[in-house]
Amino acid sequence: METIINEFKEIAANPEKQLAMYKAQGKKAIGVLPYYAPEELVYAAGMVPFGVWGTNNKNISHAKEYCATFYCTIAQLSLEMLLDGTLDGLSGIITPTICDTLRPMSQNIRVAMGDKMPVIFLAHPQNRSTTYGLKFCMDQYNNVRKELEKIAGKAITDDDITKSIKIYNASRKARREFVKLASEHCDVIKPTVRSAVLKAAFFMLKDEYTAKLEELNRELSTLPICQWSGKKVVTSGIICDNPALLEALEDNNIAIAADDVAYESRAFRIDVPEDANPMMALARQFANIDCDVLLYDPESAKNNRGEFVAKLVKDSGAKGLILFMQQFCDPEEMEYPYLKKALDAAKIPHIKIGIDQQMRDFGQAKTAIQAFAESL
Numbered sequence: 001m002e003t004i005i006n007e008f009k010e011i012a013a014n015p016e017k018q019l020a021m022y023k024a025q026g027k028k029a030i031g032v033l034p035y036y037a038p039e040e041l042v043y044a045a046g047m048v049p050f051g052v053w054g055t056n057n058k059n060i061s062h063a064k065e066y067c068a069t070f071y072c073t074i075a076q077l078s079l080e081m082l083l084d085g086t087l088d089g090l091s092g093i094i095t096p097t098i099c100d101t102l103r104p105m106s107q108n109i110r111v112a113m114g115d116k117m118p119v120i121f122l123a124h125p126q127n128r129s130t131t132y133g134l135k136f137c138m139d140q141y142n143n144v145r146k147e148l149e150k151i152a153g154k155a156i157t158d159d160d161i162t163k164s165i166k167i168y169n170a171s172r173k174a175r176r177e178f179v180k181l182a183s184e185h186c187d188v189i190k191p192t193v194r195s196a197v198l199k200a201a202f203f204m205l206k207d208e209y210t211a212k213l214e215e216l217n218r219e220l221s222t223l224p225i226c227q228w229s230g231k232k233v234v235t236s237g238i239i240c241d242n243p244a245l246l247e248a249l250e251d252n253n254i255a256i257a258a259d260d261v262a263y264e265s266r267a268f269r270i271d272v273p274e275d276a277n278p279m280m281a282l283a284r285q286f287a288n289i290d291c292d293v294l295l296y297d298p299e300s301a302k303n304n305r306g307e308f309v310a311k312l313v314k315d316s317g318a319k320g321l322i323l324f325m326q327q328f329c330d331p332e333e334m335e336y337p338y339l340k341k342a343l344d345a346a347k348i349p350h351i352k353i354g355i356d357q358q359m360r361d362f363g364q365a366k367t368a369i370q371a372f373a374e375s376l
Contacts, residue, residue, distance in 0.1 A: 031093035051202025186255030237324035306342025
């Protein structure tokens, strides 16, 4: 079990090394920016989907020439890695446009990359569940499919996509099981370990990742359930993968019972229907995603998302919630009053900690986490 965990840690900490390994094997890799890009199409093309969610190890330099200062650091540092050569091993990149930053960012990347690599534009529909929304989504996915076929130099068949969907659904199932086991065995799967295991999924072929994760799950399931003497919380936000920040939870005897993080559980919450038409199945999966701060909710007045998060805290047995809010993330900032309203109504303690990927001083965050732990 320790060997498997260390392998995941190594991959999560060194994605460039993983990218170089795939390139040495003769495989092409396609960068996938947040959020909800149909990775299954990349896998079906015989290429490696490679997550691009910024980095905790760089400062913004080259990207300043293209980005407004109020772009979130996830977007800016993703472009930074494209510009400074870190991601030169990619054969192309998919740029979804799910938020107000990613929309112009897609064009910043297109201009910045020039002839260096193909940039595949992807616009999701806001009205996801309507007939016209599903058709628009499928049309967009078909465009991505055509662009990937050009890079791969071969056609992507429906059978290829169907097989890919099954592999990805198996991966989602394994990750959901891991999240459950991580809560039951939080003495072994501490926050830093939990993050590394889930983060590694973005840099590995899903069949390879799933086989390794299922092995870890089997090992965990043989252990007695931990009688945790500390506190358990639910984490929420776009991303929280900085080991220094997660260590603050461990230092205060805090374990993660569950999460509502876009980089983690939101990414594998909903499976793709295994229908006859695989392209429509991918569109239906996007339509079925709900209670997400980044997606349009026609019944937002009911505060379904706030209620969903409050229920997640209650059902997981957590004592509170920590919201790691990305600086300059408009959707999260606008949603926060409604989330707070639902948490307060359910009498769930919570704290909001502002973060970005250029943070190097965690003094204030650590003090806030310590105070929150003591209040619980």
